Amino acid sequence: MPLFLAGIGASAGGLEAVRALLSHLPLTRKLAYVVAQHQAADFNAQKLVDLVQPNCPLRVEVAQSGRTLLPDHVYWLPAGQDGRVDGKVLLLAPGSGVSKPSVDSLLQSLATNFGSRALGVILSGAGGDGVLGCRAIQAAGGLTMAQSPETARFPGMPTAAIQAGVVDRILDAEKMGNLLLQRLTDREAPPGMATLLELVQRATGVDFRGYKEETLQRRLQRRLNGLKLPGLEAYFELVRRRPEELSQLQQDFLVSLSGFFRDPECFAALSGELKAWLLHHRGPVRVWVPACATGEEVYSLAMLLVEMLGAEQASQRCSLEACDLNSVALETARRGIYSAEAVSKLEPTRLQRHFVSTGNGYRVSELLRSMCRFQQQDVLTAPIPERLDLISCRNLLIYLQSGLQGELLRRFRKSLRPGGLLFLAPSETTGTVGATLFTPVDKQHRLYRSRGGLSA
Ligand SMILES: C[S@@+](CC[C@H](N)C(=O)[O-])C[C@H]1O[C@@H](n2cnc3c(N)ncnc32)[C@H](O)[C@@H]1O
Incomplete structure (x- = not known):
């Protein structure tokens, strides 16, 4: 039975809310919980577990790294540690942010690993931890909820998430259990x-x-x-x-969320593969990025190519075509101007090489802009360019039912040259249909090669 996973984020005043939530939880045999409550570094999380367990019908325990998550269990992250999931395994590492454990990193990993079976809950606390995590869960098709600020001792955290527009439901902590249950059972479309x-x-x-x-x-x-x-x-x-x-x-x-070098380890894997190919390939390099949203993915690929080939070769040989349905997102992509926050995770050398400061933001270089073309198109109906070397289609398949995923993968296969690369996002795979069309190059980092030869 597929497991659902709820990440519960809380900070100051959160214990009361976590207790109210946990004491009203039903047994489901489908749902596990991880609690990330900010705690002082020397705090003993076992004390919180002991306080909560008597009123909670589920098993509550202090989380240990490497454990496989079980349904109807609540795992409480210990002080000073960040928690993330890898598949169904919970991993702990010393926390790096100001507030530990980080709610954002926990929820982001839930989004990547559990997709539409991820649930994000934001309870009482101060600050904005949880906003990025809820945004990722929403984008992956999961459900997010926040404690109604008027019932929270510290309304800052739920309010920040609500104001950022990343919360699907706002309700009292004790009513959340029912909604979680509904989520597991009621997955039919309402009439109409x-x-x-x-x-x-x-x-x-x-x-x-x-x-x-x-x-x-x-x-x-x-x-x-x-x-x-x-x-x-x-x-x-x-x-x-x-x-x-x-x-x-x-x-x-349409959820048009993107980022530069999103999932850096996946981009590193792609970069290695491209580098090896470019050693012997001398012709044009044709890239297509469907569902490009605000353009960061396209510019990240263009940066890789410029870094590998040099400015002159890249501008002469590389073309990156991109499309999306969302006209507002495409406008941002075409302008190529991003906020300081959007570029904050880029390596400083990259920022310096590929961007120009505009005063209140950063604009991608003219070179990169000249290599990339953005069009408003429906990926499902528009013609796909032909003889492509790379299709980077990330975080689109997760929104589609399997029939449509298969149809799109078949069209991708036709448009790629034999041996051309397909790059998906961590929560996506080529599935059973795709297995006949693509061979994995690096399964973990979702890099596949079109079947039918390796010709360039
Ligand atoms: C979550 S974003 C992915 C952005 C980017 N690929 C990334 O991974 O960072 C999903 C994008 O898919 C676009 N989209 C959804 N259906 C589409 C369609 N049929 N044709 C084109 N774009 C579509 C949405 O507008 C949205 O911008």
């Missing part, structure tokens, strides 16, 4: 969803019917919350009065 998707397609031309319903439902719920509407009936009523609302919903269905 099919009609709504048809209306969206008629209004915008975009067909979301092959997308994962649970993700669409959550995006719809967000829109309903934003409009303060009680349900789909009221939404249909609104659409009758304001048909242009459907275009807004279409944009809201």
